[in-house]
Amino acid sequence: MKVRYAKETFAEWQRQFEAAPKRSDGVSATTVSGAEIEPLYTSASPADGPEELPGEFPYTRGIHAAGYRGRLWTMRQFAGFATAAETNRRYNYLLENGQTGLSVAFDMPTLMGQDSDAPTSRGEIGHCGVAIDSLDDMETLFRGIPLAQVSTSMTINSPAAVLLCMYLAVAEKQGASMKQLNGTLQNDILKEFIAQKEFIFPPEPSMRLVVDSIEYCAKEVPRWNTVSISGYHIREAGSTAAQELAFTLADGFAYVDACLERGLKIDDFAPRLAYFFDAHIDFFEEIAKFRAARRIWARHLRDRYGAQDERSLKLRFHTQTAGVSLTAQQPELNVARTAIEALSAVLGGTQSLHTNAMDEVLGLPTDKSARIALRTQQMLAFESGVANTVDPLGGSYFVEALTDRMEAEAEAYFERIDAYGGVIPAIEAGFMQKEIADAAFRHQQELETRQRLIVGVNEFTAGNEEDEIEILRIPPRLEQEQVERVREVRRRRDQARAAKAVTELRKAAASPSENLMPYILDAVRAYCTEGEIMGAMVDVFGLYTEKAVI
Amino acid sequence: MSEVAAAGAQVEEPARPVRIVLAKVGLDGHDRGVKVVARALRDAGFEIIYTGLRQTPQMVVEAALQEDAQVIGLSLHSGAHMTLFPAVVEELRRRRAEDIVVFGGGIVPEDDIVELKKQGVAEIFTPGAPLQSIIDWLRNRFPAR
């Protein structure tokens, strides 16, 4: 029940507030994205209306009626480095320590669709994730891990279809049915053009591949989350919270539109679209962002796309704490930052969570820092008590008001994107890229002028000299070993079969009505390398160069 | 020449601006940092030639030579700095253009910074470095004539 303040009481508060001394440190009281914050929120602030309940449309308060009382979030630490064998060891370590899902980080050559022995792979192999060149590496990566029983998330975009096929082929060899497989493919090419810039093909054929994988999975791998529509990278590129929310959901709608255009039925694919957001340091703004996302998605899916299945309306999301908020100065402080950010994700109702390791700003996490990151989630889940009630912040004047504002700001952006003719024309015009670059520059200037403080960076720097932190390094010999491995795979395989698979794929790519998934799967089974498979498609689709938006 | 005359001469012959080629080397596409730096350096009066993503050391050096740049700024977040930064310095040497100053930015551990400086990289700025520190460093290396 809402308590309403009498007018005189509020006026009295206002008098007292204005009479009270104010801080003179010059530090801004706006959110990290620059939104003005009222000194007080009351029951008059959020829109009046019937009370919302968790598990009910529009799901502002969560997609499950029981929240975390029903089921905790999945603790899913993103991991991958060096070779498949090394990463396989880390996965077993994390599973033994109570992690409940796997999440694969690939290295840059893999993300860019090229093999380890390509000239431009030099110095990049195994640094940002695990190097996967062919089915052979994928088999090693999941050795001893029954794919029918775990859920696996794969962070890959331009070559997503290829890596998914490798995963399916490993499962096939393990004797698992595709129908049993659980997992998530990032497969979100639009945010690559907007923010992360790991694109290969132009937007049009890129979208075709995404829709191909959605269409294929809807039939063959029904429990697989086909796209993880990602705001994370948009935010990390410097966007505000509202931009992250707006651009990500706009991308989501663009995928829906593309699938409908292909002739798919909304309720056949929408339940398998998932989201992935950033949890930044501005605690309440982040919570509001998560809540607004659910509300916007539900409303658009129901009212604009006519979805009937409730599962289509429920926005499920994974969260990662903000990599950009970590500081190289006094890196141990990052443990505290990550805890605050993780808490916002939990209070925002996330379905799964990755907590960053404190040393990720310096290099790859060590076993110890990776364990501390996982333990942070376990503390939230089991010590803090925040999982004890559903949506503990629902009805908070402040949070509800921020949620409403997030929603309104996102809707305003949707209109601006529509004015360009949709997401792809807006990308080509550099609209989102410019908005993000502006926000990033503004933020940096606020730090320079100390309107915003970051502990250890532009204030409270005593102790910065003491930084001594162990860093995981990739031995150079691993790079050479990986190069030799892919060459060995190319030597060993059935050459005629491999060549035929690539030719078939190239032919299919040139025919826009073909779904490419079965062709890619065949090529993968024939031990064609990732570079060969992507190369065949580059032959047909061409490469994309972006226009610089600074 | 009197001070007045010197000022007059400046009007007619603008001092050579410092031209800087800013490039993303390596495969990663994280261009937030390089874009923020580009804007800040522009506002500080430098002439920036931005070459975009995924530049090889050969491409970066060729651009610097063609553009008559005095400085090359490299941005990289993929961890390949120990391979690619020295490769740019080496390529400059090969092209007999060692006078072009190379600096870098990105996630580079302290030990690597020491090693890179030994190999001829003039300076490395890590995440969190104030923009002003980059501007000051450049102005110090290239005092206005």
Add this chain to the structure above:
Amino acid sequence: MPERNLLAEFKAGNIRGLARAISLVEQRDPSVRHLLEGLANGARRPRVLGFTGAPGTGKSTLVDALVSNLRESELRVAVLAVDPNSPYSGGAILGDRIRMQRHALDPGVYIRSMGARGHLGGLSVATREAVRLLGAFGFDEVILETVGVGQSELEVAAIADTTLVVLTPGLGDGVQMIKAGIMEIADVFVVNKADLPGAQKTMQEIRSMLSMGPKLSWRAPIVGASAIKGEGVDEVLAAVERHRAHLEASGEAAERAEARLKDEAADLVAEWARAQARRLLDQDEAVAGRLRRDRIPYAAAEEILTRAGGRLVPEAART
């Protein structure tokens, strides 16, 4: 690179020699005269194509495709990407190279970004001298690219043999172009992104605008292209060749060349005179005193010209 090596480097075909010489031209360093007069082919002029159009019309992509075609004919090509915007404290961000990546390592291609910073009287003097340097260095074709947002495209047209105006469908460019008076400078119209809806309409608009203009001996053709797909690029070059043939046949090429040289000479005189005027105004108490007394500049200006007399040539340019 030490300045004294400039001539040797330039003659040896070292790209750094060229790049530095263009910087000197941008700074309006009078000593460039000696470089150009010291070269056997200092007067060799390349063929110059001017490209202009609104932002987002795909000029750079089109130029990139054109460079590829010209390279197939083994012509050496230079691109001067001129950015007329020089905001904030003289700094600039020049990003046109990005669209020409595939020529980055081709020794037969030279790409140079030019800001407008510090160019008195616009870009034309510096650009013209840069073109001269490129010709002397051995480039056959020079492409001048600039965004059509103000004065710069007119300057480009004055330097180029053939000026191409790039438009795209659906952006209302047609209307903007007439307003900006840009129709008059076009020798060839390129409707880029011709695969987009509205391309035919845009071409029709240009055609009807041209038909309203005066009857000229050269009627600018309208070519559809999709630079990103590499379509229509051959046709663009064919139109350029036709225009070149027309210039030769009509005698206009020789007329334009002479007019350009006259412009160049007049601009140099103005530049040199201005420099000497400044010097006298700042250093010569008699001139400054006269100005203070008169409070009207004519007599002082006359006195400057009379007194400077034969000494208008800057010291660094004297022989």
